[in-house]
Amino acid sequence: MSLKVFITGASSGIGEALAVYYAAQGATLGLAARRSTFLDGLNQRLGGQHACYPLDVSDAPALHAAATDFVARFGAPDIVIANAGVSAGTLTECEEDLVAFRRIMDINVFGMAASFAPFIPALKAADGACRKRQRLVGIASVAGIRGLPGAEAYSASKAAAISYLESLRLEMRPYGIKVVTIAPGYIESPMTAVNGYQMPFLLPVEQAAERFAAAIERGVTYTVIPWQMGIVAKILRALPNWLYDRLFTSAPRKPRGLLK
Numbered sequence: 001m002s003l004k005v006f007i008t009g010a011s012s013g014i015g016e017a018l019a020v021y022y023a024a025q026g027a028t029l030g031l032a033a034r035r036s037t038f039l040d041g042l043n044q045r046l047g048g049q050h051a052c053y054p055l056d057v058s059d060a061p062a063l064h065a066a067a068t069d070f071v072a073r074f075g076a077p078d079i080v081i082a083n084a085g086v087s088a089g090t091l092t093e094c095e096e097d098l099v100a101f102r103r104i105m106d107i108n109v110f111g112m113a114a115s116f117a118p119f120i121p122a123l124k125a126a127d128g129a130c131r132k133r134q135r136l137v138g139i140a141s142v143a144g145i146r147g148l149p150g151a152e153a154y155s156a157s158k159a160a161a162i163s164y165l166e167s168l169r170l171e172m173r174p175y176g177i178k179v180v181t182i183a184p185g186y187i188e189s190p191m192t193a194v195n196g197y198q199m200p201f202l203l204p205v206e207q208a209a210e211r212f213a214a215a216i217e218r219g220v221t222y223t224v225i226p227w228q229m230g231i232v233a234k235i236l237r238a239l240p241n242w243l244y245d246r247l248f249t250s251a252p253r254k255p256r257g258l259l260k
Contacts, residue, residue, distance in 0.1 A: 003133070004077045006030035006070055008057050008115050009084030011038035013189030014139065017209035018081060019046065030070040030077065032057070032115075033084070057084045057111030067118035076122035078133040079216060082115040085139060089256040090153040097256060101153040108157035109164065112138050116168070124175050135216050136172065137180045138165040142224055144183065145233045146244065150253030158183075162222075169221060178219040182212055185229030195254060201228045 005022045009015035011033035019029055019042060029050040033039050036054035043050050051073060053066035070077065086107045090097040116136050123134050143151060144158025162181060169179035186192055186199035187208045203211075203226050215223045224230030236244065 003027040003079065004030075004070075004074050005079045005081065006032070006067070006077045006119065007081045007083055008032045008111070009139075011035045011042060014184070014187060014205060014208060014212070015081075015083040016042060017205040018083065018212060019050075020206075021209040021213055022079075023047070023050070028074050030066065030074075032063070032066055056107075057082075057115055058106040060110075060114040060117070063114050064118040067122075071119070071122045076126045076130065076134075077119060078130065079135045079137060080116060080119050081137040081139070081216075082112040083137075083139045084111055084115070085141075085157075087151075087154045087254060089150045089254040091150060091256065092152055094256070097153075100257065104153040104157050105160075108154075109160045112161055113164065120172075120177075123177050131176045134177045135180055135219060136168065136177060137182065137212075137216055138168075139212075140165065140181055140183045142183050142185050142229050142233045146236050146248075148253075149248060149251050150256070154254070166222075178221075180216055180220060181222040182215060183222070183224045183233070184208065184212075185224065185226055185232075195252075200232070201226050 003022065005027045007015050007019055007029065010019050010031040019031055023029060023046040030053065031039050031043060031050055032053040032055055034056050039052040039054060043052050051070055055062040055066060057063060084107060086104055088100045088104065090101050138161055140161045141158040143155045144162045147155040165179055165181040172179050186202045188202060188205045192199060208225060211225045224233050
């Protein structure tokens with residue numbers, strides 16, 4: 001039986017690469033993103049048989065309608081990947097950045113919960129044979145492990161996503177539904193293309209998609225990809241605040257005012 005996979009943020013970057021990967025495995029896809037023309041183009045490249053949902057993940061009713069349609073057409077999905085996310089440099093001292101701050105939190109945190117919520121009843125109702133394949137996958141970031149300068153909103157949103165996914169994992173455990181947290185490092189995508197600084201261990205998006213899919217298949221609870229960034233993240237987490245502050249106060253910053 002072929003997989004059924006629902007992906008948000010599917011029109012570019014990691015979401016698009018995951019769609020291409022799963023389509024090559026014969027999966028039936030639900031593709032959600034804001035840009036309908038990009039979605040339609042991707043669907044045509046993948047054979048035209050997948051379901052497209054032009055929507056914003058901060059719009060919970062739109063996600064509910066998409067989930068209802070997908071389940072009615074194909075049944076409960078095996079994998080739901082909450083990948084949609086935006087990033088921008090933000091400074092709390094600049095009041096004009098508060099608009100970007102709210103938008104980042106709406107997409108990266110609320111949008112993740114809104115992506116999962118309408119599918120959970122169908123996942124719980126699925127038979128035992130399907131239950132073993134069920135995954136709720138949240139794309140977080142290593143930026144959520146320690147706060148980065150000039151990225152208050154993005155770091156806060158990804159830290160919140162990591163904690164949210166951990167809570168959700170505990171809630172879903174009695175039902176046998178696995179919750180997978182993936183914290184990417186630097187992945188080649190439109191989001192990282194605006195970074196004007198060197199990005200260590202930068203991973204091509206196609207390779208990232210393959211590694212994400214392998215982690216999802218294994219049902220790991222939490223992983224950092226690439227693994228080198230996982231080591232870096234553990235070291236950073238262990239640093240005392242005085243040393244972390246000294247090392248990172250002058251770290252390079254993402255440009256302000258440009259949501260990607």
